[in-house]
Amino acid sequence: MATAGTNQRQAKLVLLGDMGAGKSSLVLRFTKGQFFDYQESTIGAAFLTQTLSVNDTTIKFEIWDTAGQERYHSLAPMYYRGAAAAIIVYDITNPDSFTRAKKWVQELQSQGSSSLVMALAGNKADLEAKRSTKPEEAQAYAEENGLFFMETSAKTSQNVMELFYEIAKRLPKLQPAAQPAGISFSERSAPPASKSSMCCV
Numbered sequence: 001m002a003t004a005g006t007n008q009r010q011a012k013l014v015l016l017g018d019m020g021a022g023k024s025s026l027v028l029r030f031t032k033g034q035f036f037d038y039q040e041s042t043i044g045a046a047f048l049t050q051t052l053s054v055n056d057t058t059i060k061f062e063i064w065d066t067a068g069q070e071r072y073h074s075l076a077p078m079y080y081r082g083a084a085a086a087i088i089v090y091d092i093t094n095p096d097s098f099t100r101a102k103k104w105v106q107e108l109q110s111q112g113s114s115s116l117v118m119a120l121a122g123n124k125a126d127l128e129a130k131r132s133t134k135p136e137e138a139q140a141y142a143e144e145n146g147l148f149f150m151e152t153s154a155k156t157s158q159n160v161m162e163l164f165y166e167i168a169k170r171l172p173k174l175q176p177a178a179q180p181a182g183i184s185f186s187e188r189s190a191p192p193a194s195k196s197s198m199c200c201v
C-alpha cells in the first residue's frame with residue numbers, strides 16, 4: 001500500500017517536444033493510468049497534477065503539458081519559466097522529433113533555470129520495428145548536455161513511472177506545497193517497468 005511522505009513539496013514540471021511525440025499520452029499514463037490510440041493534439045497547454053512519494057517526501061507535480069505544434073512555440077516560455085523540471089519528449093520512430101528535442105534542450109539551456117532537472121524521453125519504445133533513433137545516440141547526447149535519458153512507452157507504460165520517479169529523486173529542495181496531496185506513490189511501491197500502478201485515495 002502506498003504511503004504519503006511526511007514532508008509535502010510541490011514542483012512545476014513542463015513537457016516539451018514535437019507534435020505527436022506523445023507528451024499528453026505520457027502525462028495521461030502517469031496521472032490517470034490511461035492511454036488512447038487517438039489522442040487529440042493539445043491546444044495551447046494542459047495542466048494536471050499528480051503526487052508521488054520519495055522516501056519521506058511527497059512531491060506534488062504541477063504538470064504543464066504544452067502543445068507541440070510550431071504555432072504555439074512562442075507560448076512555451078510561460079510554461080518553462082520557474083519550472084523545477086522539464087521532460088523533453090521525442091518519438092523514437094521520427095528523426096525530426098529528435099532534432100526538435102535537441103532544439104528544446106538548447107532553448108532551455110539558454111533561457112531556463114540553471115537548476116532545472118531535465119529529462120530526455122524517447123517515447124513510443126513499443127514501436128521498435130519503426131525505430132529511427134538509436135538509444136545509444138540519445139544517451140550520448142543526454143550525457144553531453146546534462147540530461148538523464150530514458151526510453152518510454154505511454155502505450156505499454158514502459159518506464160513512465162520510472163521517469164517521473166527519477167525526476168522526483170533529482171529535485172533540489174523545494175517550497176512546501178500549499179495544499180496536502182491527494183494521491184501518492186511510495187518508493188517501495190514503484191512498479192516494474194512494464195506495469196502501470198495508479199492508485200487513488
Ligand SMILES: Nc1nc2c(ncn2[C@@H]2O[C@H](COP(=O)(O)OP(=O)(O)OP(=O)(O)O)[C@@H](O)[C@H]2O)c(=O)[nH]1
Binds near residue numbers: 156
Ligand atoms: N505506439 C505508441 N503510440 C503512442 C505513444 N504515445 C503516444 N502515442 C500516440 O501518438 C499520437 C500522439 O500522441 P500525443 O500524446 O497526442 O502527442 P503530443 O506530443 O501530446 O502531441 P501534441 O499535443 O500535438 O503536441 C497519439 O495517437 C497517441 O496515441 C506510445 O508510447 N506508443
